[in-house]
Amino acid sequence: DIVMTQSPLYLPVTLGQPASISCRSSQSLLHSDGNTYLSWFQQRPGHSPRPLIYKVSNRDSGVPDRFSGSGSGTDFTLTISRVEAEDVGVYYCMQGTLWWTFGQGTKVEIK
Amino acid sequence: EVQLVESGGDLVQLGGSLRLSCAASGLTFSIHWMSWLRQAPGKGLEWVANIKGDGSEKFYVDSVKGRFTASRDNAKRSLYLQMDSLRVEDTAVYYCARLNFPDYRYFDLWGQGTLVTVSS
Numbered sequence: 703d704i705v706m707t708q709s710p711l712y713l714p715v716t717l718g719q720p721a722s723i724s725c726r727s728s729q730s731l732l733h734s735d736g737n738t739y740l741s742w743f744q745q746r747p748g749h750s751p752r753p754l755i756y757k758v759s760n761r762d763s764g765v766p767d768r769f770s771g772s773g774s775g776t777d778f779t780l781t782i783s784r785v786e787a788e789d790v791g792v793y794y795c796m797q798g799t800l801w802w803t804f805g806q807g808t809k810v811e812i813k
Numbered sequence: 814e815v816q817l818v819e820s821g822g823d824l825v826q827l828g829g830s831l832r833l834s835c836a837a838s839g840l841t842f843s844i845h846w847m848s849w850l851r852q853a854p855g856k857g858l859e860w861v862a863n864i865k866g867d868g869s870e871k872f873y874v875d876s877v878k879g880r881f882t883a884s885r886d887n888a889k890r891s892l893y894l895q896m897d898s899l900r901v902e903d904t905a906v907y908y909c910a911r912l913n914f915p916d917y918r919y920f921d922l923w924g925q926g927t928l929v930t931v932s933s
Contacts (some may be wrong), residue, residue: 741919743858750908750923751858757917795859798918801872802860 704728704797708805714813715785723808725795732775732799733777742771743779745807746791754793755780787812802810815839815922817909822927828930829899835892835924843867843887846912846922849894851905851929859905862894863912877903897933899901 705728715721716720731738742755758778768783774804781791790812795805821833833849849861852887862883871883892909907911907929911922 739918741917743920750925751817751920752922752923753919756913756919756921762921766868792928796858801874802918802920804858807857 703720704731704800704803705734706795706797706803706805708793708795711808712807713808714808715782715810716813717787718784721785721810723780723793724809725773725780725805726778727776727778727797730798731778733800734752734768740771740773740778741796743754743794744789744790744791745794746788749791751794755792761788782798783809785810787813814931816924817911819907819909819924819927820908822929824930824932825899827931827933830895830897831899831929832892833896833907833909833927833929834920835894837890837892840911840922842890846914847883847885847892848910848912849883849892849922850908850910851903852908852926853902853905856905857930858912861907863914864892877884899929901931901933903929904928904931 707726740758743751745751752767754811759771770781771781792809794806794807819835825831844866848863864883880898884893906926908926909924911918912919
């Protein structure tokens with residue numbers, strides 16, 4: 703199984719400031735078809751997960767452009783350019799290259 | 814409105830069975846791979862099962878193989894998860910989700926979840 707490891711697990715942020723979450727996989731997520739299937743989800747308190755990013759850097763429909771994804775191989779990053787109050791929640795990375803596995807989650811809170 | 818609505822979650826005894834349902838609306842249900850995922854209380858997300866649009870292919874995480882069965886009724890736009898031989902560690906909120914496959918290989922639409930509690 704591919705193990706996904708996120709850091710940090712807890713991220714206090716200041717409104718209006720940038721924030722980044724790291725996600726590392728135990729093996730390369732480059733699929734034999736040439737694509738890298740790494741996605742990101744946001745889970746606000748009391749809600750179901752919301753897709754944010756797919757295939758490393760593609761924003762899902764309706765996702766604000768302050769969210770961006772980057773990376774390749776085994777190292778990936780989710781960046782929020784300017785944190786807003788509604789961004790509070792837990793963020794998960796997920797690989798879909800070999801079955802589907804999630805990172806442990808990163809809890810984002812406002813300082 | 815495109816949505817998925819799960820139902821059927823309950824408190825069940827160790828070793829018991831339960832059947833979850835997921836009703837889809839606003840999408841062409843029969844063409845989509847569908848999935849079940851779960852989240853134990855206070856824990857992270859875990860993929861459980863996938864089923865192809867016509868029901869001809871199914872995949873499961875190792876921990877539920879032989880105990881859980883995914884199925885679907887496209888005429889009713891419904892997805893099901895039959896859970897047998899339930900264990901305490903199966904306690905979780907179960908989510909129904911649409912799997913964007915094979916293009917993007919991620920879950921692009923989620924339901925609100927239904928809670929399954931397995932008591933010893």
